Amino acid sequence: MNPFRTRHHIMRMVMSLMMMMLASPTLADDQDFSTILETARGQTVYFNAWGGDDKINDYIAWAADEMAQRHGITLKHVKLANTGAAVSRILAERAAGRSTGGSVDLLWVNGENFAALKRNDLLRSAPWAESLPSWRFTDADALPAIRLDFAVPTDGLESPWGRAQLVFAYDSNNLASPPRTADNLAAYIISTPGRFTYPQPPDFVGLSFLKQILIETAVDTAPLYDPVQPALFDKMTAPLWRWLDSVTPHLWRGGRAYPANYPMQRQLLADGEVDIAIAFNPADASSAIERGELPASVRSYIHAGGTIANVHFLAIPFNANAPEAAQIVANFLLSPEAQLRKADPRIWGDPTVLAMHRLSEQDKAGFDALPRGVATLSEADLARTLAEPHPSWMKAIETEWRRRYASGG
Amino acid sequence: MVCILALATALPVIAGIVGVTAPAIGLFPPLGFVSPSLDPATVFLATPGLARAVLISLGTGLSATSLAVLFSFALLVTFEGAHRSRWLRRLAGPLIAVPYSTVAIGVLFLLAPSGWLMRLVSPGLTGFDRPPLWALVPDGSGAVLCLGLLVKEVPFLVLVSLAALATLPVRRLLATGMSLGYGRTASWLHLVLPLVYRRIRLPVFAVLVFSLSVVDMPRLLGPMLPPPLAVLIVEGFEDTELAARLPASFGALLQILMTGAALVIWRIGEWLCGAALARLRRGGFRLATLCAYVRALAACATLPIIIGCTGLVAAALWSVAGPWFFPATLPDALTWRFWMRTDSLAPALMASIVIAAVASLVAVALALLAIELTRPRGRAGVFWQVWIFAPILLPQAGFVPGLQMVLTMTWLEGTWLAMIWMHVLFILPYAWLILAPAAASLDRRHGQVAASLGAGAWRRYRCVTLPMLAPAIITALFVGTSVSVALYLPSLFAGAGRITTMTLEAVALASGGSRAMAGVATMLQLLIPMLAFAALQTVWHLRYGRFAGMRAGGLH
Numbered sequence: 001m002n003p004f005r006t007r008h009h010i011m012r013m014v015m016s017l018m019m020m021m022l023a024s025p026t027l028a029d030d031q032d033f034s035t036i037l038e039t040a041r042g043q044t045v046y047f048n049a050w051g052g053d054d055k056i057n058d059y060i061a062w063a064a065d066e067m068a069q070r071h072g073i074t075l076k077h078v079k080l081a082n083t084g085a086a087v088s089r090i091l092a093e094r095a096a097g098r099s100t101g102g103s104v105d106l107l108w109v110n111g112e113n114f115a116a117l118k119r120n121d122l123l124r125s126a127p128w129a130e131s132l133p134s135w136r137f138t139d140a141d142a143l144p145a146i147r148l149d150f151a152v153p154t155d156g157l158e159s160p161w162g163r164a165q166l167v168f169a170y171d172s173n174n175l176a177s178p179p180r181t182a183d184n185l186a187a188y189i190i191s192t193p194g195r196f197t198y199p200q201p202p203d204f205v206g207l208s209f210l211k212q213i214l215i216e217t218a219v220d221t222a223p224l225y226d227p228v229q230p231a232l233f234d235k236m237t238a239p240l241w242r243w244l245d246s247v248t249p250h251l252w253r254g255g256r257a258y259p260a261n262y263p264m265q266r267q268l269l270a271d272g273e274v275d276i277a278i279a280f281n282p283a284d285a286s287s288a289i290e291r292g293e294l295p296a297s298v299r300s301y302i303h304a305g306g307t308i309a310n311v312h313f314l315a316i317p318f319n320a321n322a323p324e325a326a327q328i329v330a331n332f333l334l335s336p337e338a339q340l341r342k343a344d345p346r347i348w349g350d351p352t353v354l355a356m357h358r359l360s361e362q363d364k365a366g367f368d369a370l371p372r373g374v375a376t377l378s379e380a381d382l383a384r385t386l387a388e389p390h391p392s393w394m395k396a397i398e399t400e401w402r403r404r405y406a407s408g409g
Numbered sequence: 410m411v412c413i414l415a416l417a418t419a420l421p422v423i424a425g426i427v428g429v430t431a432p433a434i435g436l437f438p439p440l441g442f443v444s445p446s447l448d449p450a451t452v453f454l455a456t457p458g459l460a461r462a463v464l465i466s467l468g469t470g471l472s473a474t475s476l477a478v479l480f481s482f483a484l485l486v487t488f489e490g491a492h493r494s495r496w497l498r499r500l501a502g503p504l505i506a507v508p509y510s511t512v513a514i515g516v517l518f519l520l521a522p523s524g525w526l527m528r529l530v531s532p533g534l535t536g537f538d539r540p541p542l543w544a545l546v547p548d549g550s551g552a553v554l555c556l557g558l559l560v561k562e563v564p565f566l567v568l569v570s571l572a573a574l575a576t577l578p579v580r581r582l583l584a585t586g587m588s589l590g591y592g593r594t595a596s597w598l599h600l601v602l603p604l605v606y607r608r609i610r611l612p613v614f615a616v617l618v619f620s621l622s623v624v625d626m627p628r629l630l631g632p633m634l635p636p637p638l639a640v641l642i643v644e645g646f647e648d649t650e651l652a653a654r655l656p657a658s659f660g661a662l663l664q665i666l667m668t669g670a671a672l673v674i675w676r677i678g679e680w681l682c683g684a685a686l687a688r689l690r691r692g693g694f695r696l697a698t699l700c701a702y703v704r705a706l707a708a709c710a711t712l713p714i715i716i717g718c719t720g721l722v723a724a725a726l727w728s729v730a731g732p733w734f735f736p737a738t739l740p741d742a743l744t745w746r747f748w749m750r751t752d753s754l755a756p757a758l759m760a761s762i763v764i765a766a767v768a769s770l771v772a773v774a775l776a777l778l779a780i781e782l783t784r785p786r787g788r789a790g791v792f793w794q795v796w797i798f799a800p801i802l803l804p805q806a807g808f809v810p811g812l813q814m815v816l817t818m819t820w821l822e823g824t825w826l827a828m829i830w831m832h833v834l835f836i837l838p839y840a841w842l843i844l845a846p847a848a849a850s851l852d853r854r855h856g857q858v859a860a861s862l863g864a865g866a867w868r869r870y871r872c873v874t875l876p877m878l879a880p881a882i883i884t885a886l887f888v889g890t891s892v893s894v895a896l897y898l899p900s901l902f903a904g905a906g907r908i909t910t911m912t913l914e915a916v917a918l919a920s921g922g923s924r925a926m927a928g929v930a931t932m933l934q935l936l937i938p939m940l941a942f943a944a945l946q947t948v949w950h951l952r953y954g955r956f957a958g959m960r961a962g963g964l965h
Binding site for chain 2: 046048050051052053054076078079080081082084085087088089091092093094095096097098101103104111112113115116120174193194200202253256257258260261262263264266267268270271272273291292293295391394395399402403405406407
């Protein structure tokens with residue numbers, strides 16, 4: 001026997017063993033997934049998701065039909081007015097000691113809600129999101145926000161679903177060129193009193209607007225991505241309060257009242273009471289025009305330095321009754337087919353979380369061919385994004401805002 | 410049997426109360442808070458603007474309630490018995506069933522600088538092609554909030570007053586007054602209204618409690634900086650930071666304290682008014698000019714009713730409106746698009762009808778049973794009243810999680826039983842406060858007459874007591890249906906996504922902020938109380954239409 005050949009043989013064996021070891025996670029995942037698929041058949045998934053938009057409701061209804069046909073899974077949309085109600089229910093179940101058979105199987109969530117659920121161990125503890133077959137169509141290097149929800153690592157506890165970005169809408173009949181920086185906005189507010197406002201904190205769009213101004217006015221934004229330090233808070237937020245102090249007397253109603261949420265502010269824009277509305281979905285203005293809720297002359301814009309962008313996710317609570325079927329649903333909703341349909345403004349218009357270079361030519365062509373709403377910015381215009389600060393800043397800013405502007409002093 | 414019933418109502422209520430009290434003193438195991446502490450109290454008491462928020466709550470609550478009583482009495486005196494009263498009575502019922510948020514949106518849509526009133530005169534008279542910068546709403550004083558509250562509360566008090574009037578010999582009392590040389594209005598003031606007030610005192614307390622705890626309205630109408638206490642509490646419970654529930658729970662206890670204080674203030678006011686009226690009576694003043702004042706007051710009192718109706722018309726219009734921008738007075742186009750989508754709501758509609766009907770009937774039956782059981786013991790009834798009212802005294806966001814725990818531990822959430830059980834708990838206080846005074850004012854001698862004719866206890870109850878209570882029972886059933894249809898949080902928790910009601914669908918739809926969807930949602934929510942109204946009316950006329958003395962007791 002040729003010793004060389006034997007060595008070669010051993011080498012090949014070692015090599016193939018190493019190859020197998022390298023490859024085995026994927027192999028195991030696929031096997032796991034088919035087991036999951038098997039278990040999921042016949043299960044019912046109670047999907048708790050905001051139900052205030054009939055387009056979104058229709059999209060979820062479509063997904064439910066597909067799930068029933070393909071995998072024998074019953075998908076029930078539990079329509080919520082706010083996510084907090086579902087979080088309360090999960091919390092009450094935890095308090096009652098219900099560790100299995102919970103009432104929520106899948107939850108539409110992100111940011112502070114996710115951080116709170118994760119911190120209090122209210123989510124399914126085993127990471128699952130990154131072993132879904134559809135995960136391979138995403139690229140966390142290109143879009144870090146799919147693994148970093150408001151600077152909090154997702155750790156595979158939630159599966160990305162869609163993207164959102166802070167955008168401003170204005171009526172081009174009333175406003176020729178909108179202000180595109182925090183400084184220009186302040187100058188605009190002071191020269192045009194009574195025509196700008198923002199949703200009243202603790203509304204999340206209102207707080208996001210404050211975070212946007214905070215990032216734009218801050219000298220150094222790095223500390224914003226760590227948990228808030230009381231010692232640093234005053235120094236970091238001083239420019240924000242200076243900005244607000246200068247504009248507040250010139251806001252809509254002199255800053256003595258605010259719209260309760262962004263749909264109300266959109267209504268104010270429609271009624272011509274204010275010049276600018278704020279939304280957290282680039283397609284919001286286009287959809288509102290289509291529904292006849294905004295004049296056709298409305299257009300959208302973002303600030304020159306970019307605006308806050310984030311990703312919204314699907315999470316499985318710790319005591320979900322049908323965690324297997326919930327994963328199948330999350331996997332389907334992340335698939336190119338479902339994401340393409342979701343990105344279509346005629347269906348919903350929610351930007352995809354998938355990476356184009358990971359898709360097949362055919363799927364990529366599908367995304368390229370999507371029409372854009374009349375008031376929706378192009379992907380290129382929306383490319384300038386700012387990352388969400390750590391969620392702890394939100395609460396700190398809210399409390400200080402309340403102290404300064406809402407205590408009636 | 411009685412024990413089981415008592416347990417079925419007491420257990421969740423106690424759980425609800427514990428569910429609020431424990432976090433308030435720092436105990437909330439699911440989040441890892443296991444030792445008592447004063448932190449929740451300290452944190453909540455440090456809320457910026459808290460003192461002002463409490464003052465605003467008390468101010469708007471007390472003024473809205475006193476105005477509601479004044480207005481409803483003025484309407485009663487002016488219109489009762491007169492032929493033109495029919496439209497007023499017919500409007501009271503539906504207005505009770507309109508959701509608070511719709512009333513708020515309606516008021517806003519009417520009074521805002523871009524609102525309907527301004528659109529009527531713009532740009533023609535004003536030259537405005539954009540809304541002006543000055544505004545009535547939202548306001549910081551709470552005046553508009555009071556107006557909004559009156560839209561709901563005046564009809565409610567008119568309705569319960571009418572039920573109370575039906576049990577009084579109004580004509581004889583008025584005749585007595587007038588034979589002594591007093592005018593009609595003065596006779597009302599001296600002889601009838603004190604008796605009516607005594608019978609509607611509990612509903613008036615409920616109105617006061619509700620005015621202090623309303624959340625939807627101040628969010629739209631102001632004051633906002635700071636908002637009333639109830640809004641601060643709800644914001645705490647809705648906070649994404651889960652630990653914010655602990656201070657919010659302390660806030661809920663503070664809310665109870667504040668409600669108690671408001672009730673004490675109200676009692677003092679009652680006593681002062683009583684003393685003033687007694688002086689007037691003893692002085693023998695003829696009060697000849699009173700009539701003019703009452704007329705003026707009644708004219709003012711129609712304002713909230715008109716606003717409420719306009720809000721409804723506006724909601725109906727939005728539900729079919731296409732684009733509709735300032736300064737257009739009417740929508741540019743009409744569309745049925747929003748209504749086309751409602752066919753999928755049939756199961757929710759059926760569920761709501763079943764729940765509202767069963768829960769109202771059960772709650773009314775329970776209240777009647779409780780009244781019969783507590784009557785012989787006299788004062789013992791007070792104890793049972795305290796916890797029966799807990800569901801409407803405590804902020805729902807704090808109270809409902811405790812209820813949810815009972816359902817979860819009994820594996821009942823998501824079942825019809827749980828849903829109806831929860832609804833009964835929230836209807837029961839209203840059923841009690843409408844039925845208890847009516848039962849207390851019954852002339853027991855009718856029963857004695859029946860007994861002397863040989864009727865047994867059950868027969869006496871069925872043939873004498875129940876028909877005499879019928880006006881109050883009908884009112885309680887209708888109010889119960891309206892309450893059931895409006896319950897959002899308890900339905901969400903008890904249904905656990907397994908059972909969907911109309912309100913769950915409607916509130917979710919309206920959260921998108923479109924006026925059109927809010928309009929559709931309002932119309933859908935109104936549907937069930939309207940059906941109940943029609944059904945109860947029909948039953949009433951079939952059963953009692955031939956008794957002249959009872960004709961006045963229906964819902965009209």
